[in-house]
Amino acid sequence: xNTEVSTDLVCPDVYQWLCHLLKEIDGITHPPRHARxxxxxxxxxxxxxxxxxxxxxxxxxxxxxxSAVDWPDDGEFELVYHVTSYELKVTVSAHIRIPRAPxxxxxxxxxxxxxxxxxxxxxxxYGIYFEGSPWMEKFILTEWDGPPPMRKEFDSEGWVNxxxxxxxxxxxxxxDLEAQGGGIAIRSEEQRFSRKSxxxx
Amino acid sequence: xxxxxDIPVRYETPQTTGGNPLAxxxxxxxxxxxxxxxFMLHYCTGCGAIELPPAMTSRFDMERLGIQPMVTPxxxxxxxxxxxxxxxxxxxxxxxxxQMASPKxxxxxCSCTVxxxxxxxxxxxxKKLNDYLPVDMYIAGCMPRPEAVIEGLRALMxxxxxxxxxxxxxxxxxxxxxxxxxxxxxxETWQTPTDVIGEAKNYxxxxxxxxxxxxxxLSLHKQPLEPLRMTLNAGRLERM
Numbered sequence: 001x002n003t004e005v006s007t008d009l010v011c012p013d014v015y016q017w018l019c020h021l022l023k024e025i026d027g028i029t030h031p032p033r034h035a036r037x038x039x040x041x042x043x044x045x046x047x048x049x050x051x052x053x054x055x056x057x058x059x060x061x062x063x064x065x066x067s068a069v070d071w072p073d074d075g076e077f078e079l080v081y082h083v084t085s086y087e088l089k090v091t092v093s094a095h096i097r098i099p100r101a102p103x104x105x106x107x108x109x110x111x112x113x114x115x116x117x118x119x120x121x122x123x124x125x126y127g128i129y130f131e132g133s134p135w136m137e138k139f140i141l142t143e144w145d146g147p148p149p150m151r152k153e154f155d156s157e158g159w160v161n162x163x164x165x166x167x168x169x170x171x172x173x174x175x176d177l178e179a180q181g182g183g184i185a186i187r188s189e190e191q192r193f194s195r196k197s198x199x200x201x
Numbered sequence: 202x203x204x205x206x207d208i209p210v211r212y213e214t215p216q217t218t219g220g221n222p223l224a225x226x227x228x229x230x231x232x233x234x235x236x237x238x239x240f241m242l243h244y245c246t247g248c249g250a251i252e253l254p255p256a257m258t259s260r261f262d263m264e265r266l267g268i269q270p271m272v273t274p275x276x277x278x279x280x281x282x283x284x285x286x287x288x289x290x291x292x293x294x295x296x297x298x299x300q301m302a303s304p305k306x307x308x309x310x311c312s313c314t315v316x317x318x319x320x321x322x323x324x325x326x327x328k329k330l331n332d333y334l335p336v337d338m339y340i341a342g343c344m345p346r347p348e349a350v351i352e353g354l355r356a357l358m359x360x361x362x363x364x365x366x367x368x369x370x371x372x373x374x375x376x377x378x379x380x381x382x383x384x385x386x387x388x389e390t391w392q393t394p395t396d397v398i399g400e401a402k403n404y405x406x407x408x409x410x411x412x413x414x415x416x417x418x419l420s421l422h423k424q425p426l427e428p429l430r431m432t433l434n435a436g437r438l439e440r441m
Contacts, residue, residue: 141325143289143387149324156324160317163386164328167316 018092021058025049038092044105047096051081051111060085060092063108066118068126072152075100077128081108098128107133125150228364235278235304236361237267239354242277242301244294247284249311249344256347268354274300279357280334284344285313285320286327288386295383298334299395303404305369306337306357310350315339332382335368373401374408380415390422 015032022028027043028050042050054060060083069078074097081094098105107130108115119130120139127148129136138144147154241263243253257263257270271277274297282294298307309330312318317328330336337360340353360366372379376397384391398416401407 143292144325146324154324157322159324160322160328163324164317165332167329 018058021053022050024053036090038090040092040094042094042096044096044098047081047094048106048108048111050094051083051108054083054092055111058085059087062086063112063114063118064091066115066122068122068128068150070100070126070150070152071097072100077103077126079105079122079128083112103127104129104131106131109133124148127151232362232364236358239266239268239279239306239358239361240271240277241268241279241281242271242274242297243281243283244297245283246286246290246294247311247313249283249313252310252344252347252350253281253283256350261347261351263351263354266351266354266358274298275302277301278305280305280307281310282307282314282330283310285311285318286330287325288327289325291327291333292387292391295333296393296395299393299397303369303400304367306361306366307334307368308338308340308353308357309336310340310342310345310353312341312343315341318343327386333379333386335372335379337366337368370404370406373397373404373406373411375410376401377410377413377415380419381413384415384418389418392419392423394426 015030015035015038018038019030022030022040025046027046029041031039031041033039040050062084064082064084065080067080067082069080071078076097077100079096079098081096082091083094084091096105103126105128107119109119109130109132116134119133120135120137122128123130123133123136124139124141125148141149146159149156243250245253255261263269268279274280278301280294280298280301286294298305307330309315313320313326314330314336317323317326320326321328327333338353338357340349342349345353357366398407398411401411
């Protein structure tokens, strides 16, 4: 039996099947996409019910990731829950939008245990607090006391300019290198971050 | 055996200036030997570490120059920092460096240790390694090939043999400057278990800038080290 054909035909009408399943919950739009990569736009309050349904009835046992997107112009965070079914060979991405101002949402740790890991990461990088998540504390940036660094309003370059010095440009080094047969093709006036040009400008 | 006690033993401090005309010869000989037997602690922080296995093993064979990897900082001569140094890693690099016995040399490999490299904009990455540690040699490149690594190590060997590579003294002589940069990044309560000023006195390389306003700040915050508590279920989290 040809495996390539069989993977395509595992569930030829996943879209129909999902549409039928998702009638049970309000607040879900389901634009047609590729058969094995379904996108659901969900209202924030419907997401836990959707995930419980997908895990319980739909064999979507694997939470691959939770991604967060910052939309500062809309004043919203977008959270994307990627769940996968090994039986159907389908990944469903459930997109929700939550308001940026309080930045709080419910944890889905009781549905998917690995969610604690992703939620802790998002809390650290975006400052979104997940109520009910077991480890809402520092994770990777244990020695960081600044604002959440992945938010769009965080000025990484400004922070770097405040906290670090740049290496001064030494044209003498270039002469030494050229004397040995090597060289760099950036001239001093094209150097981006020299302390000298910063002071003059 | 009792006759051994009767042999007179005299203790003399070696004179470095004047007197013995052979002193310089011995110094030169010691420097030559030191440059031919370098033990290297490679702190593999970034992608430059991938160039070290070929440099060490049979193709480029660093060992023919007398350079070998070493497992502990106490026995190593060279601290090789191979790539970007995040703020968290930098603390560990400084702790490692201060545990090494003098004379010790620091080599920064890849552009990330020179000026941040491709992480120039990153909030989490230290930009100039020589702000925090006395770097003897930078090997630039992203990443430098094993030929470049060996070229840099040979240059360091020449410097050691010529006696021009003694930046480890600079760390003791200008400890206040290095500590100032470390405190700027890690906060005022930053401390290491090593008594750097005491070591500087021991080596006799204390300088006018060894102590200053930042070392005073350190002495205010310095807390005595406590031994680690021994438990039976080691590695198990307390709260679980």
